[in-house]
Amino acid sequence: MKVAIFLSCLSSLGIGIVYLSAMAPAQAISIHKSDFINNSDRTNFNGFEGLPANENFGELSNQIYTEDGITVEQVDGDQNGIKTNFTSWGAEGNRAWYANGGDFGYTKIVRQDNSDFVNIGLLIGSGYWNHLSVTYVYNVLNDGVSVLSGTLLRDAPSKYLGFSAGGFDEIRLGAYLGNNPNQILDGFQTLAIDSIELSAKAVPEPTTMLGTLAFSILGSSAWLKRKRKKA
Secondary structure: OOEEEEEEEEOOOOEEEEEEEEOOOOOOOEEEOOOOOOHHHEEEEEOOOOOOOOOOEOOOOOOEEEEOOEEEEEEOOOOOOEOOOOOOOOOOOOOOEEEOOOEOOEEEEEEOOOOOEOEEEEEEEEOOOOHHHEEEEEEEEEOOEEEEEEEEEOOOOEEEEEEEOOOEOEEEEEEEEOOOHHHHOOOOEOEEEEEEEEEOOOOOOHHHHHHHHHHHHHHHHHHHHHHHHHO
16 A cells, blocks of 8 residues: 655644555544534535424325435335424424334435435434433434444434445434344334535544644654754
C-alpha cells in the first residue's frame, strides 16, 4: 500500500504539521449518534411534511410514503395506519411518522430509485411514554443481506441515528418495549421517526482522524527538535 507524506509549515504559528494520506480500503459502515450531516451538504430530505393531517394515513392501503426520493414503509404492521401529527416526542415541524398505537412490524427506509445510500441520518423516538422501557433496533442491509445490526437504549425522548460510508441500500428500524434483547424479539414496536437526511459527502472515520492528529503531533515535535538543534 502506497503512502504519501506531505510536509507543510504554518509560519504564522511556527508549527510543522505532517499530513498522512493513503490508498486505503473501503471504509466499514460507521454509526453516528449525533448529527454529522451539515444542512448545506444534504442531497435529499424527508421531513414528512407532505403527509395529510389524518392520523390514520394508510389505514386501508399500503403504509408507504415518499418525499424527496426517500421512501418509508411500515412492513408487517397492523391496520391502524400512521399517526402523522404525533410530534411531542421531539419531532421537527408539523408531521412525523408513527405507527398509530404501535404494531408488531418494522419501518423500512430505502431510496426511491433503490440505489445505495452514502450517508443517512434521522431523528428517532417512540410513542411509548416511558422512554426508559424502550430499545431501538436497527438492521442495515445491502441487496437483502444484513451488513450491520444492533440495539440502542432509549434514554431521552428523541435521538439522532445515522450511518455513513455507503455499501448499503436499506435500513430497518424498530423501537420495542423492554431493554433486554430477549424481551424485544417479535415484540410490540413503538417507533417514531422524522427528518431523514442524506448526503454524499465523504465522512472521515474517527480512527482516521485520530491517526492524522497523531502524525501531526509527531511531525510538529520533530520539526521543533530540528529547530532547537540549529539554534
